Amino acid sequence: MSLADFLAEVARRRKTLTVFAPEQYERLGDHFETRNVTVEHETLPDDGSGGFVVVSENGEFVGSVGGDAVRELVAPPTTFGTAPSEATQALLNLLADTTFVSFDKRQMLATSREIEDRAFRCGRGTLRTGFQSLSALRAQERIYELLANKEGLDVHVYGRPDWSPEIPGVTVHTDETPEIGAFWFVVFDGGRASKENETGRTSELGTTDEQACALLAEEGEPHTFSGFWTYDPELVGELDDYLHETYG
Known part of the structure; x- marks a missing residue:
């Protein structure tokens, strides 16, 4: 076993992040262009909620979070010791591995x-x-x-x-x-x-x-x-x- 073996095992996985929102989130594509994640967008009527995000893997549902998590993810807090919001942490969990x-x-x-x-x-x-x-x-x-x-x-x-x-x-x-x-x-x-x-x-x-x-x-x-x-x-x-x- 080696660190390279750990990396090779995880590299076999791919997830899809689908954003359901009135407009596409700026910078989201740039944020994920270097990750093994496919970003898709589905337009929804503007009901004031900001939309939501669904994460899937190999076509199977993994989980979902509110749209605010995406906005915070592309502009995270920089103060050491400051916890991310629950929604952002949930999104990080879904996109792990x-x-x-x-x-x-x-x-x-x-x-x-x-x-x-x-x-x-x-x-x-x-x-x-x-x-x-x-x-x-x-x-x-x-x-x-x-x-x-x-x-x-x-x-x-x-x-x-x-x-x-x-x-x-x-x-x-x-x-x-x-x-x-x-x-x-x-x-x-x-x-x-x-x-x-x-x-x-x-x-x-x-x-x-x-x-x-x-x-x-x-x-x-x-x-x-x-x-x-x-x-x-x-x-x-x-x-x-x-x-x-x-x-x-």
């Missing part, structure tokens, strides 16, 4: 921040972040100081040893393997586990299932990434196990 292509560094940082925010708000569990090279952590040092100050949160960072970060509470893993240098990942297990279930995974009052999330991406062209994000607790658990067992 689809691959994206040609994300630049700015898009990668925005997606990573959503997972880091979730770990910060939860305040417990394990967060594993791969920076490719540890020097990339310099720009995020303050964020990781805040994360490490959460007493119940176990923070691990991974990367090639081109810098030696010293952040109290952060466990640093140095590795020269090609995999660590090629992949950017952020994996949050959802919360400190306390009870083992039938599958061998653990949970605490449903926290793991509700909060688990991860981002995995491989760099192709310089500063251009292809990958996926997921809210599937089983897939997150497998990624977390792989990183722990392979790199510590």
Whole structure:
């Protein structure tokens, strides 16, 4: 098993996002042009509701949310620690487990921040972040100081040893393997586990299932990434196990 295997498995899936609204949402096509998502639009009379969005996979209904979620998704909040609206989070959940292509560094940082925010708000569990090279952590040092100050949160960072970060509470893993240098990942297990279930995974009052999330991406062209994000607790658990067992 490898990180490339995780990416290849998710790449086999494709979802369709159909917007039912009086007018097409500006910038929506641009937002999803780099994702393995088909965007369609169906015109509805204007009843003042703003419309709604339906997500399907292979022709089967996955879920739906109000149109406000789409507007917020293409213009997300930037303040660290600010939770997305329930509708936007629901849309993110529905669109998880689809691959994206040609994300630049700015898009990668925005997606990573959503997972880091979730770990910060939860305040417990394990967060594993791969920076490719540890020097990339310099720009995020303050964020990781805040994360490490959460007493119940176990923070691990991974990367090639081109810098030696010293952040109290952060466990640093140095590795020269090609995999660590090629992949950017952020994996949050959802919360400190306390009870083992039938599958061998653990949970605490449903926290793991509700909060688990991860981002995995491989760099192709310089500063251009292809990958996926997921809210599937089983897939997150497998990624977390792989990183722990392979790199510590």
